[in-house]
Amino acid sequence: xxxxxxxxxxxxxxxxxxxxxxxxxxxxxxxxxxxxxxxxxxxxxxxxxxxxxxxxxxxxxxxxxxxxxxxxxxxxxxxxxxxxxxxxxxxxxxxxxxxxxxxxxxxxxxxxxxxxxxxxxxxxxxxxxxxxxxxxxxxxxxxxxxxxxxxxxxxxxxxxxxxxxxxxxxxxxxxxxxxxxxxxxxxxxxxxxxxxxxxxxxxxxxxxxxxxxxxxxxxxxxxxxxxxxxxxxxxxxxxxxxxxxxxxxxxxxxxxxxxxxxxxxxxxxxxxxxxxxxxxxxxxxxxxxxxxxxxxxxxxxxxxxxxxxxxxxxxxxxxxxxxxx
Ligand code: AMP
Ligand code: MG
Numbered sequence: 001x002x003x004x005x006x007x008x009x010x011x012x013x014x015x016x017x018x019x020x021x022x023x024x025x026x027x028x029x030x031x032x033x034x035x036x037x038x039x040x041x042x043x044x045x046x047x048x049x050x051x052x053x054x055x056x057x058x059x060x061x062x063x064x065x066x067x068x069x070x071x072x073x074x075x076x077x078x079x080x081x082x083x084x085x086x087x088x089x090x091x092x093x094x095x096x097x098x099x100x101x102x103x104x105x106x107x108x109x110x111x112x113x114x115x116x117x118x119x120x121x122x123x124x125x126x127x128x129x130x131x132x133x134x135x136x137x138x139x140x141x142x143x144x145x146x147x148x149x150x151x152x153x154x155x156x157x158x159x160x161x162x163x164x165x166x167x168x169x170x171x172x173x174x175x176x177x178x179x180x181x182x183x184x185x186x187x188x189x190x191x192x193x194x195x196x197x198x199x200x201x202x203x204x205x206x207x208x209x210x211x212x213x214x215x216x217x218x219x220x221x222x223x224x225x226x227x228x229x230x231x232x233x234x235x236x237x238x239x240x241x242x243x244x245x246x247x248x249x250x251x252x253x254x255x256x257x258x259x260x261x262x263x264x265x266x267x268x269x270x271x272x273x274x275x276x277x278x279x280x281x282x283x284x285x286x287x288x289x290x291x292x293x294x295x296x297x298x299x300x301x302x303x304x305x306x307x308x309x310x311x312x313x314x315x316x317x318x319x320x321x322x323x324x325x
Contacts, residue, residue, distance in 0.1 A: 004165035005158045010127045019134035029143040029157045031171030032125045034094050034180050035150040036157050037140030045108035045283035054164040057146040059316045062112050063139040064119040068132045073120045076105040083185045089206045092124035094197035098184040109286030111139045127171045152177045242321040243293035251301035259297040266303035278311040
């Protein structure tokens, strides 16, 4: 195993070092009570792009943002009576809630993959909480290479993300060892997006007390938001995010009436990365697409983005946006 990562026991000094890394725009692997996470400050688009780079993710999935508690969550998402009740009952803990993103919330577009909803969770683990206290809300997917199983020890992280070479805080084996349960709370009721460490029966009991309709998918298939799980409204699915206008890829010279998204030497109306850096381009992608959409032009044309590193995920996302609607 070729491994340049540095594993530090998560003591006060290591937590302080990790906090400094986060504040400086870096990413760190951290223990939580579910699985190890790979964390970046939620408002730092470039740092969030580095998470995707480290994981080698071929596509952009929305990430869970970890918060210190209900008050911090309220700065990022709209909390209705049902989600407030669920937070009171299960936070801190292994329950993630997908809620409407607040306008102006300090969350990078790459975190939500351009969606208007945000997944939030308040972790119980003291290491994650200490980092949030020092660095603010943290976006963190599981700390494993894309397509590999989640990591439940620091050694798993080092093995899975061997080439990454960053700082791994060792907090021992994760108590739960499986990912959080994810619920979407919206006008249509409560939907189970992912079965996980928080028992659905316990959630049902709390919702039952409130008399809330619960179209939870108990047993059987566990719908994934990316995979087109039928319990989600199509507009909420990451894979369905697309600008309103038709979008063309690999366009060197845009047609009249098109908004041209540039890359590198192809300047365009707005450039993803003038220096041709795919990490910078990933960090800017969703913001730029939103601006292009809001321009009101008849179409969007995007310059070629090389299929290397994060360029793979960028091209995947553009292909979905370009697909006939
Ligand atoms: P991981 O970070 O590896 O635990 O995976 C996070 C999960 O949360 C993925 O399945 C995401 O699709 C899901 N998720 C995060 N944000 C949202 C959102 N806004 N809407 C629907 N699903 C989400
Ligand atoms: Mg994962």
